[in-house]
Amino acid sequence: MKDASQALAAYARDDAGRLVASLTRSLGDFDLAEESVQDAIVEALRTWPDGGVPDKPGAWLRVAARRKATDRLRRSATQQRHLVELAELDVAGGAAGIDVADDRLVLLFMCCHPTLSREAQLALILRSVLGLTTAQVAKAFLITEPTMAKRIVRAKRKVTEARIPFEVPTGADAQARLQEVLTSVYVMFNEGYLSAGPEHAARTDLVDDAVWLASLLTRLLPDEPEVVGLQCLFALHRARDPARFDRQGEIVLLKDQDRSLWDRAAIEATLGALNAALRTGQHGFFLCQAAIAACHATAKSWDETDWGLIVDLYDRLCELADSPVVHLNRAIALSHRDGGEVGLAELEPLAQELDAYHLFHAARAEMLKQLGRDREALACERRALQLTANPAERRLLERRLASSGLYGE
């Protein structure tokens, strides 16, 4: 039973996106293509566990998806024309196992069209590029299946209404559109890496999906420094994975991590790719983020961290993305380089905008403690705790409150 669904997950990942893309291209109808592939996956989920995994699962999915498309088209008389196209596609490609061109990049650009909200983008990517079922997508986002189903329907309606063309954008907005795709994958990674939901400290499936997408993008756009940057960023985070949680499943902060547990070989290998990208001078948002992660990954200890270099990289990031969270992280790096006083001054202008962000208050607490202002620090930690939904993060803050000796006052 488990084997069948694992096999399906693997084939869905390899083939679903290709299939949705090639059907979208030949039928000119993303919604129809996407629904048909989804139907095929749902059917596989139903029949594979008992009947066994077919000999050629990829071909099975292709045939099933095409049959589902035919069924859907028969039901709507107005779409007879597409039926002919579909039949021609069958003839051209044979009944099974055709080589479909890799249109997944196009599909990714379509799913990440700026008219769609980030949530909608992520839902569409997971369903149509990675072949997750609506139920699986709903679970990943910790919402109910009907809510997710509605979100997907709305998103697809938008794609249709906005007449988003099925092509890789070129021209002036090409870079902005790529950044949109990368940002979606980045949000997916973060969502999974440290989820804000109440049940799971880490949702590794989402992390795996995001990493898979990043490597797909690297294969499709190998020379693009931002794509390399995103992949390096993920790789460097994952290299530190073994040290992120202790045996009880509690978060271990970077400062306290056992660096001997980090995957040195992975870090070395990543630096090679990162260096080549950095040498081109094309220093975008994700390449700079990766460089910051590399500063941490290469520091022998917390105390030997090159905060000067990190502050410089944040300066560059602030030029690229003037977001309060980037400024917050820059202030934290500054507080390590120049002391808590300087860090606190940098936080001041962010206080209003980030008041609901728990890490703002946690950072503030850290700086106040650095200056021996323990009572004010305690108030900030309490505020951070109030704002945190993630159980592992909550326990971390509770432990800190308890160890302050002022707990309960």
Next chain:
Amino acid sequence: MKYALLIVEDEAELSSLSDAEREFQEIVRWFADLRGQRKVIASGRLESRKAARTVSWKERTPVVTDGPFLEAKETIAGVVLLDVESDAAALGIAKSWPSRRGYKIEVRPISQATYEGC
């Protein structure tokens, strides 16, 4: 004075990895320092040579061919445009580039007339 540093990459020699950590720190520092001193006007990668097209002329008719003008194993990977006080400063910056097997830098002044006219 404005200069272009052309970062020339020789793919044939870009194989052996040596001390990636030190290289990383040096390269980030190099760019950060120049940016901090406001000497970089712009910097960026050039798309791969595969994306290059060459326009040439037969008599007076332009002919576009795919691929780079020069066949070479070397390729210009990136460009850094500098604004510095002197020729010596531009050369000095190029010399301070964290050296690495497989890379060369071509330093070219940008003609005064070129940018004052824009």
